Amino acid sequence: MEEISLKAQQLFNIGSFPITNGLFLTLVVSLLLITFALIFRAKIKMVPGKLQGAVEMGAEALLGLMDSTLGSMASAEKYFPLIATIFIFILCSNLLGIFPGVGSLEFHGVSGEVPLFRSPAADLNFTLAFAIISVIVTNIIGMASVGVFRHLGKFFNFHGPIDFFIGILELISEVAKIISLSFRLFGNVFAGEVLMIIISYLAAYIVPLPFLFLELFVGMIQAFIFATITLVSISLHTTIHEEH
Amino acid sequence: MLLNLARKSSFLLTLKTTFPRFTMNALLDQLGINWRLLLSQAVNFFILLAVLTFFVYKPLIKIIKQRNAKIKEGLDKAEEADVRLKQIDEIGKGKIKEAEQKSIDIIKGTEEKAHALEQNLTRKAEEHQKDLMAQIKKSSERAQEEANKDVLEKAAGLVKKAIIKTVELGPDKIDDALINKAISQIKNEN
Numbered sequence: 001m002e003e004i005s006l007k008a009q010q011l012f013n014i015g016s017f018p019i020t021n022g023l024f025l026t027l028v029v030s031l032l033l034i035t036f037a038l039i040f041r042a043k044i045k046m047v048p049g050k051l052q053g054a055v056e057m058g059a060e061a062l063l064g065l066m067d068s069t070l071g072s073m074a075s076a077e078k079y080f081p082l083i084a085t086i087f088i089f090i091l092c093s094n095l096l097g098i099f100p101g102v103g104s105l106e107f108h109g110v111s112g113e114v115p116l117f118r119s120p121a122a123d124l125n126f127t128l129a130f131a132i133i134s135v136i137v138t139n140i141i142g143m144a145s146v147g148v149f150r151h152l153g154k155f156f157n158f159h160g161p162i163d164f165f166i167g168i169l170e171l172i173s174e175v176a177k178i179i180s181l182s183f184r185l186f187g188n189v190f191a192g193e194v195l196m197i198i199i200s201y202l203a204a205y206i207v208p209l210p211f212l213f214l215e216l217f218v219g220m221i222q223a224f225i226f227a228t229i230t231l232v233s234i235s236l237h238t239t240i241h242e243e244h
Numbered sequence: 245m246l247l248n249l250a251r252k253s254s255f256l257l258t259l260k261t262t263f264p265r266f267t268m269n270a271l272l273d274q275l276g277i278n279w280r281l282l283l284s285q286a287v288n289f290f291i292l293l294a295v296l297t298f299f300v301y302k303p304l305i306k307i308i309k310q311r312n313a314k315i316k317e318g319l320d321k322a323e324e325a326d327v328r329l330k331q332i333d334e335i336g337k338g339k340i341k342e343a344e345q346k347s348i349d350i351i352k353g354t355e356e357k358a359h360a361l362e363q364n365l366t367r368k369a370e371e372h373q374k375d376l377m378a379q380i381k382k383s384s385e386r387a388q389e390e391a392n393k394d395v396l397e398k399a400a401g402l403v404k405k406a407i408i409k410t411v412e413l414g415p416d417k418i419d420d421a422l423i424n425k426a427i428s429q430i431k432n433e434n
Contacts, residue, residue: 007276023281030292037299044303046311059304077305081297089292124275129285 004194008123009114011107021115022123025102029092029120062087065228069235079234082137086130087227093120094189094219098212103193121189121222124182131181134230135174142237151237181229188222 008022040055048056062084066076096102097119107116120126143151155174157167192215199208272278410418 006274008281017280017284018278020276020281023284026285026288030288033292034295037295041299041303044307046307046314055300056304056308059301060308080305081293081301084301085289085293085296088296089289123281124277125281126285128277129282129289132282133286133289 004197006190008118008125009109010111011109011114011116013110020123020125021107021118022120022126025096025117026093026120026123026126028117029089029096032096033088033092059084066231069231070238071235075238079141079231083227083231083234086134086230087223090121090130090185090226091220091223093126094223095216097122097189097193098196098215098219103197119189119193121185122193124186127182127186128178130185130226131178134181134226134233135178138230138233138237139174141234145238177229177233181226185222185226188218192218 008020010018010020011024012019040051043049044052059080063073063076063080066080066083067073070076070079097117102117102119103115105116106113139151145151153167155167155171157163195211196208196215199211
């Protein structure tokens with residue numbers, strides 16, 4: 001059975017910059033998505049084909065969800081790129097992470113024989129980066145939407161001791177959000193990988209199939225949860241203040 | 245407060261027992277968190293966000309909006325066409341009714357004119373007939389007068405000739421002739 005490592009293994013260095021197997025698959029996913037974007041841009045037309053129709057269907061479903069959460073189609077269209085990118089990137093990373101070859105192809109790197117690919121979300125750097133981006137960007141959106149002082153007033157409220165305490169709790173909750181977002185995604189995907197390794201070790205054929213489907217489902221659900229939490233966070237930062 | 249401190253210190257003690265060299269750096273190292281990798285993931289995300297926004301989302305939303313606008317325009321036009329069709333239908337019905345009324349009026353007018361013309365023609369024909377009759381009568385009267393005149397003239401000539409003949413014939417011959425005439429008349433009567 002291959003070694004289970006909590007952190008992504010280093011493949012090689014570019015200068016002093018370490019390239020891990022998690023980052024390597026992230027780059028592969030990025031390249032695939034960029035290639036898809038370029039092909040899609042070249043083929044986009046008024047009468048959609050099958051691919052464009054499927055993409056439009058997904059986009060309209062997400063826009064509908066965002067519209068119902070944010071309260072207006074204008075806001076939905078404004079924040080659509082961020083939410084859609086988070087969803088697509090995490091989804092593709094999770095789906096590509098359970099592809100045959102990921103985890104089984106070995107590479108002789110600086111730290112010995114290590115898997116060439118590792119599911120990006122099974123690397124805390126990936127999930128933590130996304131969680132930090134999510135929290136920072138939603139706060140920036142909040143500031144842009146309701147004003148810097150009004151937004152910061154939510155965390156630093158000096159109207160009374162209770163308000164001050166609630167403000168501090170809000171601030172802590174923002175930090176906790178980073179931890180919960182990153183560790184939820186990491187935990188689910190990493191646990192899935194470990195489960196797949198163990199099941200494959202115990203029974204190589206047929207038996208891992210239900211778990212593979214479970215991982216597909218978990219991958220989609222986790223991408224959806226991450227995007228939805230970011231969306232709700234945007235909604236809270238842009239509308240709650242306005243109501244008060 | 246003291247209880248909390250005691251709990252906190254016992255938690256730290258547990259951590260130190262589990263990870264003998266427990267520091268923040270050690271924890272981050274255990275989890276594989278590296279600020280350079282973290283930054284590269286963030287940069288990677290923003291590049292992808294920019295590419296997808298420029299090449300996929302914006303054109304996609306634009307085309308969806310354009311299509312929705314076209315669909316809306318098409319539906320509006322169809323609705324407008326329906327309304328216009330109804331209006332045209334109503335106008336057509338009105339025009340047909342109007343045309344029917346006009347045709348009835350024209351037929352009625354024509355009938356009246358024809359009737360008047362017929363009466364006029366009949367009257368003229370009658371007058372013409374009367375004139376003709378009068379002319380015929382006049383001409384027949386004139387012809388009769390001329391015939392009478394002619395007869396009279398001829399009769400006068402005959403009388404004149406008869407007188408001459410009578411004068412020229414002897415009285416015996418005249419008597420015989422009268423007797424023969426009378427006998428032939430009696431024979432004819434029987």
